[in-house]
Amino acid sequence: MAWQFDNERPIYTQLLEQIRFLIISGLYPAGSKLPSVRDLASEASVNPNTMQRALAELERSGLIYSQRTSGRFVTEDGVLIKQMKESIGKEKILTFLHEMEQLGYTAADSVVLVEKVVEEEIR
Amino acid sequence: MNTILEYSHVTKQFGSMHALYDVNFTIEPGHIIGLLGPNGSGKTTMIKLACGLLVPTSGSLTVCGEPVGPGSKARISYLPDKNYLSEWMKVSRIIDLFHDFYDNFDRNKSYEMLKRLNINPEQKLKTLSKGTREKVQLILVMSRNADLYLLDEPIGGVDPAARDYILQTILTNYNENGSILISTHLISDVEQVLDQIIFLKNGSISLQSSVDDIRENHQKSVDELFREVFQC
Numbered sequence: 001m002a003w004q005f006d007n008e009r010p011i012y013t014q015l016l017e018q019i020r021f022l023i024i025s026g027l028y029p030a031g032s033k034l035p036s037v038r039d040l041a042s043e044a045s046v047n048p049n050t051m052q053r054a055l056a057e058l059e060r061s062g063l064i065y066s067q068r069t070s071g072r073f074v075t076e077d078g079v080l081i082k083q084m085k086e087s088i089g090k091e092k093i094l095t096f097l098h099e100m101e102q103l104g105y106t107a108a109d110s111v112v113l114v115e116k117v118v119e120e121e122i123r
Numbered sequence: 124m125n126t127i128l129e130y131s132h133v134t135k136q137f138g139s140m141h142a143l144y145d146v147n148f149t150i151e152p153g154h155i156i157g158l159l160g161p162n163g164s165g166k167t168t169m170i171k172l173a174c175g176l177l178v179p180t181s182g183s184l185t186v187c188g189e190p191v192g193p194g195s196k197a198r199i200s201y202l203p204d205k206n207y208l209s210e211w212m213k214v215s216r217i218i219d220l221f222h223d224f225y226d227n228f229d230r231n232k233s234y235e236m237l238k239r240l241n242i243n244p245e246q247k248l249k250t251l252s253k254g255t256r257e258k259v260q261l262i263l264v265m266s267r268n269a270d271l272y273l274l275d276e277p278i279g280g281v282d283p284a285a286r287d288y289i290l291q292t293i294l295t296n297y298n299e300n301g302s303i304l305i306s307t308h309l310i311s312d313v314e315q316v317l318d319q320i321i322f323l324k325n326g327s328i329s330l331q332s333s334v335d336d337i338r339e340n341h342q343k344s345v346d347e348l349f350r351e352v353f354q355c
Contacts, residue, residue, distance in 0.1 A: 007344035010335035011315055042295050045287070047155055047318040050335065 003044040011046060015054035023063060023074050024085045031076040034064060126188070127152055127271050127302050128173055133182035135168055142168040143326045150271070153299045155316055158306040160323030161353050166306040167204055169323070170273045174201045187270060197226070200269035204276045206256055210249040214242065214259055221263050233266035236292060240285060254280045261289060265296050272303040278312065290316050311346040320345055322352060
């Protein structure tokens with residue numbers, strides 16, 4: 001996976017989001033061991049201290065935990081991962097609805113359009 | 124005593140011109156710091172002082188708690204902004220030379236990097252292009268297990284693909300007990316590798332911050348902030 005960063009926001013927040021995405025999408029499954037800070041930093045081509053900070057934030061959110069000698073792991077709490085997934089999904093929908101609103105669609109119109117597009121896709 | 128490099132009220136004058144004025148600055152272990160500033164702002168002077176190539180007009184510098192001298196030179200791996208290697212030498216001979224010179228030089232590491240960058244160790248330096256020579260110099264510097272790496276414009280002349288590899292090398296090679304100071308104009312290329320930056324303006328430090336604090340407080344990258352602060 002290529003790690004991309006935009007210019008407006010801190011790098012650690014962007015790292016945090018991308019790792020969270022990897023967990024939610026199942027690439028780092030529940031209970032699995034994460035690569036070391038060094039390896040992750042090297043993979044993302046970022047400063048190890050920045051990666052460390054992102055992981056510390058993720059630990060605070062409960063999505064990952066560290067075991068003193070054996071490294072960091074993804075939480076085994078499937079419910080938490082699901083909740084996280086839903087809240088990110090909701091965020092994306094809100095952004096989408098906001099953009100649609102700027103195009104002149106009400107929320108209800110947007111839903112109708114979404115349904116139409118989904119139907120066409122299936123066909 | 125953890126500080127790797129400390130500048131204390133350092134002033135450097137060349138004749139009546141102040142190249143640096145009352146610079147106070149410390150480097151702690153485990154950081155990659157960007158030394159950023161327009162041309163003539165004093166970046167190279169700052170680096171040369173730490174290497175003992177220049178002596179401060181007033182103020183003092185310490186490296187790992189000791190004054191600059193032979194002991195500090197053993198701890199510092201320095202990449203100058205000029206080519207200082209003998210043109211007629213083969214790359215492999217230069218590696219031998221460095222190996223003889225520095226206890227902390229890792230020959231295997233340098234050969235590994237040469238291979239990755241497709242540089243033939245049996246070629247003479249004068250037959251290599253400008254960019255390739257720069258790569259050789261950087262390989263030599265990064266092959267030492269030093270406490271402090273001082274890199275003066277390390278990636279200026281190399282192509283973007285090699286640039287990525289070099290930054291990768293910098294990231295993987297430095298150890299948690301060491302630090303790296305990089306002076307460069309290619310801010311956007313190195314930004315995500317840095318964790319702290321210094322802006323140098325007319326010989327004084329005008330800003331010292333972490334990269335993410337800048338992004339958090341200004342909603343812009345270090346590169347964009349630099350362009351704003353130093354707008355011509």
